[in-house]
Amino acid sequence: MATPPPPAHAMKRNYRCVPSLQQFYSGGPFAVSSDGAFIACACGDEVKLVRSSDASVRATLAGDSEAVTAIALGPGDRLLFSATHSRLIRVWDLASLKCIRSWKGHDGPVMGMACHSSGGLLATAGADKKVLVWDVDGGFCTHFFKGHKGVVTSIMFHSDPNRLLLFSGSDDASVRIWDLETKKCIAVMEKHFSAVTSLSLSEDGQLLLSAGRDKVVNIWDACNYSFKMTVPTYEMVEAICIIQSDSNLSTCLGSKKSQIGKSKSNGSLRVHFLTVGERGVVRIWSSEGAVCIFEQQSSDVTLSSDKDDSRRGFISAILLPSDQGLLCVTADQQFLFYQPIKDVEGTFQLNLYKRLVGYNEEILDMKFLGEEEKYLAVATNLEQVRVYDLQSMSCSYVLAGHTEIVVCLDTCVSRGMTLVVTGSKDNTVKLWDAERRCCIGTGRGHMGAVGAVSFSKKWKIFFVSGSCDRTIKVWSFEDVLEDADQEVELKTKAVVAAHDKDINSLAISPNDGLVCSGSEDHTACIWRLPDLVSLVVLKGHKRGIWSVEFSPVEQCVLTSSGDRTVKIWAISDGSCLKTFEGHPSSVLRASFLSRGTQFVSCGGDGLLKLWTIKSNECIATYDQHEGKVWALAVGKKTEMLATGGTDAVVNLWHDCTAEDKQEAFRKEEEAILRGQELENAVSDSDYTRAIQLAFELRRPHRLFDLFSQLCRKVDSEDLIEKVLIGLGKEELRVLLEYVREWNTKPKLCHVAQFVLFRILKIFPPTEIMEIKGIGELLEGLIPYSQRHFSRIDRLVRSTFLLDYVLTRMSVIDPQSEPLQEKKESSFSRNQGQINSMPAEIGRNDQTQLISSAAEENLSLKKRKSSKSKKGSEKKAKYVLFGAA
Numbered sequence: 001m002a003t004p005p006p007p008a009h010a011m012k013r014n015y016r017c018v019p020s021l022q023q024f025y026s027g028g029p030f031a032v033s034s035d036g037a038f039i040a041c042a043c044g045d046e047v048k049l050v051r052s053s054d055a056s057v058r059a060t061l062a063g064d065s066e067a068v069t070a071i072a073l074g075p076g077d078r079l080l081f082s083a084t085h086s087r088l089i090r091v092w093d094l095a096s097l098k099c100i101r102s103w104k105g106h107d108g109p110v111m112g113m114a115c116h117s118s119g120g121l122l123a124t125a126g127a128d129k130k131v132l133v134w135d136v137d138g139g140f141c142t143h144f145f146k147g148h149k150g151v152v153t154s155i156m157f158h159s160d161p162n163r164l165l166l167f168s169g170s171d172d173a174s175v176r177i178w179d180l181e182t183k184k185c186i187a188v189m190e191k192h193f194s195a196v197t198s199l200s201l202s203e204d205g206q207l208l209l210s211a212g213r214d215k216v217v218n219i220w221d222a223c224n225y226s227f228k229m230t231v232p233t234y235e236m237v238e239a240i241c242i243i244q245s246d247s248n249l250s251t252c253l254g255s256k257k258s259q260i261g262k263s264k265s266n267g268s269l270r271v272h273f274l275t276v277g278e279r280g281v282v283r284i285w286s287s288e289g290a291v292c293i294f295e296q297q298s299s300d301v302t303l304s305s306d307k308d309d310s311r312r313g314f315i316s317a318i319l320l321p322s323d324q325g326l327l328c329v330t331a332d333q334q335f336l337f338y339q340p341i342k343d344v345e346g347t348f349q350l351n352l353y354k355r356l357v358g359y360n361e362e363i364l365d366m367k368f369l370g371e372e373e374k375y376l377a378v379a380t381n382l383e384q385v386r387v388y389d390l391q392s393m394s395c396s397y398v399l400a401g402h403t404e405i406v407v408c409l410d411t412c413v414s415r416g417m418t419l420v421v422t423g424s425k426d427n428t429v430k431l432w433d434a435e436r437r438c439c440i441g442t443g444r445g446h447m448g449a450v451g452a453v454s455f456s457k458k459w460k461i462f463f464v465s466g467s468c469d470r471t472i473k474v475w476s477f478e479d480v481l482e483d484a485d486q487e488v489e490l491k492t493k494a495v496v497a498a499h500d501k502d503i504n505s506l507a508i509s510p511n512d513g514l515v516c517s518g519s520e521d522h523t524a525c526i527w528r529l530p531d532l533v534s535l536v537v538l539k540g541h542k543r544g545i546w547s548v549e550f551s552p553v554e555q556c557v558l559t560s561s562g563d564r565t566v567k568i569w570a571i572s573d574g575s576c577l578k579t580f581e582g583h584p585s586s587v588l589r590a591s592f593l594s595r596g597t598q599f600v601s602c603g604g605d606g607l608l609k610l611w612t613i614k615s616n617e618c619i620a621t622y623d624q625h626e627g628k629v630w631a632l633a634v635g636k637k638t639e640m641l642a643t644g645g646t647d648a649v650v651n652l653w654h655d656c657t658a659e660d661k662q663e664a665f666r667k668e669e670e671a672i673l674r675g676q677e678l679e680n681a682v683s684d685s686d687y688t689r690a691i692q693l694a695f696e697l698r699r700p701h702r703l704f705d706l707f708s709q710l711c712r713k714v715d716s717e718d719l720i721e722k723v724l725i726g727l728g729k730e731e732l733r734v735l736l737e738y739v740r741e742w743n744t745k746p747k748l749c750h751v752a753q754f755v756l757f758r759i760l761k762i763f764p765p766t767e768i769m770e771i772k773g774i775g776e777l778l779e780g781l782i783p784y785s786q787r788h789f790s791r792i793d794r795l796v797r798s799t800f801l802l803d804y805v806l807t808r809m810s811v812i813d814p815q816s817e818p819l820q821e822k823k824e825s826s827f828s829r830n831q832g833q834i835n836s837m838p839a840e841i842g843r844n845d846q847t848q849l850i851s852s853a854a855e856e857n858l859s860l861k862k863r864k865s866s867k868s869k870k871g872s873e874k875k876a877k878y879v880l881f882g883a884a
Helices: 248-253 477-482 659-683 687-696 700-711 715-723 729-742 749-762 767-770 772-808 819-836 843-883
Strands: 015-021 030-032 038-043 047-050 056-062 068-073 081-083 088-093 098-104 111-114 121-126 130-135 141-146 152-157 163-170 175-179 184-189 195-203 207-213 216-221 227-232 237-244 272-277 284-286 291-295 312-319 326-328 336-342 348-357 363-369 375-380 384-389 395-400 405-413 417-424 430-435 438-444 450-455 461-466 472-474 493-496 504-507 514-519 523-528 533-538 546-548 556-561 565-570 577-581 587-595 599-605 606-612 617-624 629-634 642-643 652-654
Touching: 030 068, 038 556, 068 493, 081 111, 081 121, 121 152, 130 152, 130 163, 141 163, 141 175, 152 195, 163 195, 163 207, 207 237, 216 237, 216 652, 272 312, 336 430, 348 395, 348 523, 363 405, 363 417, 375 405, 375 629, 384 405, 417 450, 417 461, 430 461, 450 546, 461 504, 461 687, 472 504, 514 546, 523 546, 523 556, 556 587, 556 599, 565 587, 565 629, 587 606, 587 629, 599 629, 599 642, 659 687, 687 700, 687 715, 687 729, 700 715, 700 729, 715 749, 749 772
Parallel strands: 068 111, 111 152, 195 237, 237 312, 363 629, 405 450, 450 504, 504 546, 546 587
Antiparallel strands: 015 652, 030 038, 038 047, 047 056, 068 081, 081 088, 088 098, 111 121, 121 130, 130 141, 152 163, 163 175, 175 184, 195 207, 207 216, 216 227, 237 272, 272 284, 284 291, 312 326, 326 336, 336 348, 363 375, 375 384, 384 395, 405 417, 417 430, 430 438, 450 461, 461 472, 472 493, 504 514, 514 523, 523 533, 546 556, 556 565, 565 577, 587 599, 599 606, 606 617, 629 642, 642 652
């Protein structure tokens, strides 16, 4: 019996995107803030400021299309210095995130930077074998040092601000000390046989340590610049850090071991330091006896199958402030945070408590993990599966074991165990215990890359896999769960040659009775479990099928295809029930929501679409990816979404339907209250408040009525000035948009011209030009205003023609001087009243005044006509009488 559909209020209407995981580090330079709150990372040609707590990008500093080669932070983290391959050195104000100064000085890329503790000097090391010191405020060069015979790789100021010394290391295997007061090289230290990679100074400033790729650390006397000793490390060292005596790391090591002072045996200075390098482990050394006092037992670096050594191990390390521990950076763009601890036996250990991944490459598949769905398992273009904590978005752990790229994965909880199954290009499937973070079973037998895996939904004791070899296999792991102490070989229960081309997707029905497979051969097939007997073939797509899924409540299957459509099929007869069109590109994933009444889809166009099945309607479209969206995960409890694709970005989507509904109700309630307040202000003739409320409520018709009423007020000039002065730049821009619209209509243009005249009169041109988009607004106002003035000019000229016609018709007698003067004075008085009418008088008042003036003129004309007629009769009689 089918489950009844959910109530109407359970329908999803909108999702809110949270960009939780994005690329922020592409390798190379980085700098940590003085409080450890953020890290400035090089990401291509940009510098991104990343929060250490959740790997979110706080700000991005734009680049110049060239890769960033050096980064440094000034004292107090007020300024950031960056340099790129273009040799341009930039100074950024982190408060405003603006570049306040830039210059060029080197003949090659800048390979390193160091800022003096005073903040006034910046030292740069270049590939042109030069060391330069710059005045930060002036941007000019204060010191120019030449002497190195190779690329200068590292640079450092003396920790004592009173000692103006600069240390530099180079590819020529030498370390040089420069005196900023005499502007000379005062020492050249040559004991290395390879490039110097890192320099460090003891906390009292008496010892200088240099590390190189010749697998040794040299210790020098920083007072007389003499060589003290060599510590062999047996690995290429990329970074060296002095352990401060008051740090938490020193305390955990033990007071006797970490104390820096005079050795009783030979009276030499003793120092403890840590090194990281190609092996990917942290080691702590004592200068006394040149012995290693601590070494990590295993590496936390996820080693690639690539044989290139540059892709392995650590490339840098730094001790974090405020006892936050140790930060190590790997060659594959990961930030590993360690905290020193002592276990129950009192043994010193470094606990990895956070892992931030700077770059994930292409994301191929992902699934939520665990009952509470607090974790997200992500398969990227690597041999490992990374499991992220959704709260901090740090990589909690890595499942490593495949020898080729992991293409697909699935998760489930069976008998209290959180399980993950993965399929790889190494033709194997692996079953993982997520809590113990180990592989408990491996399935071999496929002859091609495994492209799809799926756990059973009800019993959760088997899974199915589909491969490029066009076969489907059923794997049982019930016996593995009983004895999961070691990795075992998984056995197949059934195998079938399912399709003519690669299998892209698999799905098992909610009752574990059926499995559906989607293939590149344009078909989807439904098979009966556990013996994989073919039941029905779904034909209708014109391109390969990328995803399949059973409905949680109905006897139907959802498929998405490269033909840009999503279809719903009946399981009983294989007929197509519905077809959904809307994606402009291939639909790569589709999954049911809201208990089968809705579904969400994503595709090669980077779009995420939310559909309602009953109405065939796409109710929302989201564009938050810059490339193909290969991965889509739907939470079983919260129905939270996670998407990822070729842009290496993981977006989390939260259902905000209820929140949006509450927000809309709140806004509607507020609008009603403000509307009543507006009516009260109009009743009280408080036009300033009324116009302000009309602006806030965005009611242009009400605003027009208010300005129309102001036009008819005697003291309108003061009122309109008071109203307009109280408007901000944005409100003034909106008002000009309204005026532009009113100005296009003859019935409304007089109010528009009235408001426009007051705006131009009150505000100076400089303020008006600061309004956003003022050029476009004026272009819309000028043509219609010219048309209105032309129409008025034609009307005035037509009145002159009327006077001329009346005069020539003898309706107006120019000889009757007294009457003419009276008429002219009356007409001029009326005309003067019309011309001197303030713009505030409306069109009806003007019409009445013009009509009264016309009536008065007409009565004068009638009186004149009657008198002139009687006079002509008398003259005629007189002439006849004289002739007689």
